[in-house]
Amino acid sequence: MKVLKDILYKVSLTSTTGDMELGVKDIVFDSRQVTEGSAFVAIKGTQVDGHEFIEKAIGLGAQIVVCEQLPEKLIDGITYVEVVNSARALGIMASNYFDNPSESIKVVAITGTNGKTTTATLLHQLFMRMGYSTGLLSTVENKINETVIHATHTTPDAVSVQALLRKMVAEGCTHCFMEASSHAIVQERIAGLKLVGAVFTNISHDHLDYHGTFDEYIKAKKKLFDELPKDAFALVNGDDKRGSVMLQNCKASHQFFALKSPAEFKAKIISNTLEGLELEINGKLIWFRMIGAFNAYNLLAVLGVTVLLGEEEDEVLRELSGIRGAKGRFDRISIAGITAIVDYAHTPDALDNVLKTINGARTGGEQLITVVGCGGNRDKTKRPVMAKIAVQESDKAILTSDNPRFEEPEEILKDMQAGVGPSEIRKTLTIVDRREAIKTACMLSQKGDIILIAGKGHEDYQEVKGVKHHFDDTEIVTEFLQQLTQS
Ligand SMILES: CC(=O)N[C@H]1[C@@H](OP(=O)(O)OP(=O)(O)OC[C@H]2O[C@@H](n3ccc(=O)[nH]c3=O)[C@H](O)[C@@H]2O)O[C@H](CO)[C@@H](O)[C@@H]1O[C@H](C)C(=O)N[C@@H](C)C(=O)N[C@H](CCC(=O)O)C(=O)O
Numbered sequence: 001m002k003v004l005k006d007i008l009y010k011v012s013l014t015s016t017t018g019d020m021e022l023g024v025k026d027i028v029f030d031s032r033q034v035t036e037g038s039a040f041v042a043i044k045g046t047q048v049d050g051h052e053f054i055e056k057a058i059g060l061g062a063q064i065v066v067c068e069q070l071p072e073k074l075i076d077g078i079t080y081v082e083v084v085n086s087a088r089a090l091g092i093m094a095s096n097y098f099d100n101p102s103e104s105i106k107v108v109a110i111t112g113t114n115g116k117t118t119t120a121t122l123l124h125q126l127f128m129r130m131g132y133s134t135g136l137l138s139t140v141e142n143k144i145n146e147t148v149i150h151a152t153h154t155t156p157d158a159v160s161v162q163a164l165l166r167k168m169v170a171e172g173c174t175h176c177f178m179e180a181s182s183h184a185i186v187q188e189r190i191a192g193l194k195l196v197g198a199v200f201t202n203i204s205h206d207h208l209d210y211h212g213t214f215d216e217y218i219k220a221k222k223k224l225f226d227e228l229p230k231d232a233f234a235l236v237n238g239d240d241k242r243g244s245v246m247l248q249n250c251k252a253s254h255q256f257f258a259l260k261s262p263a264e265f266k267a268k269i270i271s272n273t274l275e276g277l278e279l280e281i282n283g284k285l286i287w288f289r290m291i292g293a294f295n296a297y298n299l300l301a302v303l304g305v306t307v308l309l310g311e312e313e314d315e316v317l318r319e320l321s322g323i324r325g326a327k328g329r330f331d332r333i334s335i336a337g338i339t340a341i342v343d344y345a346h347t348p349d350a351l352d353n354v355l356k357t358i359n360g361a362r363t364g365g366e367q368l369i370t371v372v373g374c375g376g377n378r379d380k381t382k383r384p385v386m387a388k389i390a391v392q393e394s395d396k397a398i399l400t401s402d403n404p405r406f407e408e409p410e411e412i413l414k415d416m417q418a419g420v421g422p423s424e425i426r427k428t429l430t431i432v433d434r435r436e437a438i439k440t441a442c443m444l445s446q447k448g449d450i451i452l453i454a455g456k457g458h459e460d461y462q463e464v465k466g467v468k469h470h471f472d473d474t475e476i477v478t479e480f481l482q483q484l485t486q487s
Pocket residue numbers: 029030031032042043044045046047048049050051053152153154155156157158181182183184187
């Protein structure tokens with residue numbers, strides 16, 4: 001068993017009281033998970049302050065308390081460690097506890113508003129195809145090679161990140177591709193991690209509820225690049241004006257991918273249809289199964305990472321050409337001559353991109369019907385913007401619920417409706433029940449039409465007042481389209 005003083009290696013300490021040679025049985029940041037002999041790390045959160053649970057944690061058997069402010073009364077026999085930043089301390093301690101797994105596996109983190117899951121998943125699939133044992137930490141799922149481990153967050157908590165990396169190393173993984181959400185960066189879930197590279201996909205409107213302002217959101221992403229070591233690479237989207245902002249204080253090697261600006265990794269779109277993308281890369285024409293110009297960026301990011309990790313470009317392009325990417329991203333279901341597209345677009349930029357892709361590929365008089373909602377307890381300011389985009393770029397828009405969480409669905413829909421102009425009301429329907437909304441889209445469709453169901457992608461649940469009910473856009477649209485063939 002590791003002793004406390006070793007687990008605190010590299011943590012910024014303010015003071016210590018008690019036995020530093022104590023063995024640490026477990027590291028816990030939630031008092032409800034404390035077991036005998038564990039170290040409890042008190043973190044100030046968005047809902048409560050973990051410092052309030054120190055006494056409870058000791059009552060349940062914690063022998064070590066790591067905190068930013070010592071309790072007024074210290075208890076005999078308990079070791080107290082006062083630190084500058086307990087969230088950061090947790091990451092570093094977890095890394096030490098699990099024997100610093102990121103030193104034995106090449107970890108690349110991907111950040112950005114959109115495209116993280118797609119890029120990380122493509123990289124995982126690609127490296128598996130190229131014969132590497134590979135790990136993945138993503139919104140859809142965590143993976144050790146082909147073994148799936150359920151994901152609860154885009155980036156797991158600090159202890160889970162290190163525990164998963166340790167398992168990957170034990171399974172022989174040489175690479176891990178992971179998403180770094182802005183929440184995770186701010187909350188130090190990836191503190192203590194040694195990265196060989198980081199990718200910035202793009203930044204646009206999202207999460208202003210959490211970060212407060214767009215500047216703070218940019219700063220959150222930038223922190224990932226500020227902390228990269230000198231021997232790592234920083235690969236950023238050169239066509240996003242915040243790409244170079246990410247690199248302002250970055251010691252790592254600066255690399256760009258772009259369609260329009262000068263860059264180390266460049267491509268030109270030759271054709272872009274609902275069947276796929278044809279790109280010209282370094283004079284070679286390559287066909288990809290990924291759909292939409294935005295996916296050209298994701299493919300370039302993947303190419304960049306792979307080449308920067310020492311792989312040979314031609315082999316990479318050959319393998320990448322056949323890969324489909326993550327579940328719930330532009331998934332097509334064709335039944336009764338109607339095409340349904342299920343996509344995880346849950347930001348204005350993503351929705352705009354997906355609708356532009358569909359509109360760009362339309363051939364004639366077909367209708368485009370969009371079903372979309374916005375999540376509860378998330379950024380309210382994106383609601384009217386997303387509704388406006390859906391209505392303006394579709395023949396009909398059906399505004400509905402996403403995951404209402406703890407909000408009233410009708411109130412979320414009112415926020416969305418505020419974005420619909422008077423002249424657009426006639427082509428807008430509001431149906432609170434998402435299943436009914438999908439059913440209505442199917443009933444309104446004729447042969448040749450396209451239905452976009454946006455926002456939930458791979459999710460197989462709808463979260464209402466803390467309970468996740470089974471709900472799967474793909475399952476539901478398939479069911480109703482099949483009914484059309486029978487009637
Ligand atoms: C807003 C947010 O990010 N919250 C995350 C955060 O929780 P928090 O700060 O609210 O924690 P809190 O409830 O205030 O509690 C503070 C501390 O007291 C502790 N506590 C609390 C109660 C108790 O009885 N005892 C106790 O010790 C808690 O364990 C915690 O350490 O830290 C928790 C532990 O890591 C996360 O599970 C939690 O994710 C919540 C569930 C969440 O919904 N997060 C979303 C927004 C999120 O993280 N999303 C990103 C993706 C976003 C994107 O890019 O699209 C993600 O990475 O998944």
